[in-house]
Amino acid sequence: MSEPIIQTHQLTKQYGKRYSVKDLDLRVAKGDVYGFLGPNGAGKTTTIKMLLGLVQPTQGYVQIFGQDIQENRKQILRHVGALVESPTYYGHLSGYENLKLITQVLGLPKREIEEVLYIVGLSNDAGRLVRGYSLGMKQRLGIAAALLGNPKLLILDEPTNGLDPAGIREIRELIKRLAEEQGMTILISSHLLSEIEQTVTTVGIIFRGQLIFQKSLQALKQRAKGRLELEVSRPEEAKVHLQSFGWNPDLHGDRICFEVMSRKNVAQLIKTLVQGQFSVYGMNSIQPSLENIFIQLTERESC
Numbered sequence: 001m002s003e004p005i006i007q008t009h010q011l012t013k014q015y016g017k018r019y020s021v022k023d024l025d026l027r028v029a030k031g032d033v034y035g036f037l038g039p040n041g042a043g044k045t046t047t048i049k050m051l052l053g054l055v056q057p058t059q060g061y062v063q064i065f066g067q068d069i070q071e072n073r074k075q076i077l078r079h080v081g082a083l084v085e086s087p088t089y090y091g092h093l094s095g096y097e098n099l100k101l102i103t104q105v106l107g108l109p110k111r112e113i114e115e116v117l118y119i120v121g122l123s124n125d126a127g128r129l130v131r132g133y134s135l136g137m138k139q140r141l142g143i144a145a146a147l148l149g150n151p152k153l154l155i156l157d158e159p160t161n162g163l164d165p166a167g168i169r170e171i172r173e174l175i176k177r178l179a180e181e182q183g184m185t186i187l188i189s190s191h192l193l194s195e196i197e198q199t200v201t202t203v204g205i206i207f208r209g210q211l212i213f214q215k216s217l218q219a220l221k222q223r224a225k226g227r228l229e230l231e232v233s234r235p236e237e238a239k240v241h242l243q244s245f246g247w248n249p250d251l252h253g254d255r256i257c258f259e260v261m262s263r264k265n266v267a268q269l270i271k272t273l274v275q276g277q278f279s280v281y282g283m284n285s286i287q288p289s290l291e292n293i294f295i296q297l298t299e300r301e302s303c
């Protein structure tokens with residue numbers, strides 16, 4: 001297996017007595033679009049700042065491209081593009097002029113400006129003043145700035161924050177394109193799974209500073225499968241009865257629970273119960289939200 005692009009080892013940040021991030025072992029492989037998920041205050045921005053060497057860890061360390069960020073920060077960051085928190089621009093300058101300032105500071109050729117503006121779909125608006133840009137356009141300009149210097153790794157902290165559904169879609173499409181066409185490794189943070197689930201290949205979930213899940217999107221979906229919950233008479237007997245017919249129910253309190261199933265199977269399930277002289281009082285289909293997945297992952301699930 002090739003060396004990961006990002007790897008953290010027991011990464012920890014403590015402010016006073018509080019741990020903002022604790023023992024984080026993040027692993028982002030080459031070509032991954034890594035969705036870094038967690039509710040507000042979970043520790044995403046603190047982690048990202050440590051990845052970029054902007055915040056010093058209390059314990060642990062960060063390796064990017066196999067090198068320690070504290071030791072080789074300048075060299076590493078030459079190949080990393082980042083958008084952290086809301087970027088600031090000069091509103092009285094055009095999108096093009098804002099990027100030109102950055103290329104001058106970084107000593108990059110001017111031709112890159114046209115390239116990145118084209119990639120983020122802002123070529124036609126390059127000459128407009130940034131103060132007239134929509135929030136989505138400003139975010140795309142932020143990504144364009146991050147793309148200057150042709151980075152191998154792109155780190156985006158909540159790039160869809162505050163955007164309307166159309167803006168979210170634009171960013172999503174852009175990220176997909178960057179990964180597919182430019183082969184870039186991307187880490188993108190969000191507090192909403194729904195905003196990034198169509199884009200990412202791998203998911204890391206941070207909850208109260210700790211990484212509670214880190215696997216493929218496929219594996220997360222497996223866990224996030226909907227459940228079917230039935231309220232029946234004599235639930236324990238009903239469970240045994242169903243098992244004798246090959247079903248595999250879980251019993252939670254007085255309800256029996258199943259993974260989602262086809263309509264045909266639901267009909268068959270109810271028929272089996274009724275034929276066994278059990279009464280079915282109610283049925284709920286539960287589609288877990290991200291919050292539910294968190295709860296399941298932290299083993300406080302009720303069904």
Ligand SMILES: Nc1ncnc2c1ncn2[C@@H]1O[C@H](COP(=O)(O)OP(=O)(O)OP(=O)(O)O)[C@@H](O)[C@H]1O
Pocket residue numbers: 015019020038039040041042043044045046047191
């Ligand atoms: N400089 C700081 N001093 C003290 N506490 C801090 C500091 N920076 C962050 N924190 C705390 O660390 C915790 C994690 O914050 P962080 O901004 O990393 O979360 P987040 O997941 O990015 O959330 P959000 O989506 O709201 O930005 C929070 O409780 C926050 O108050």
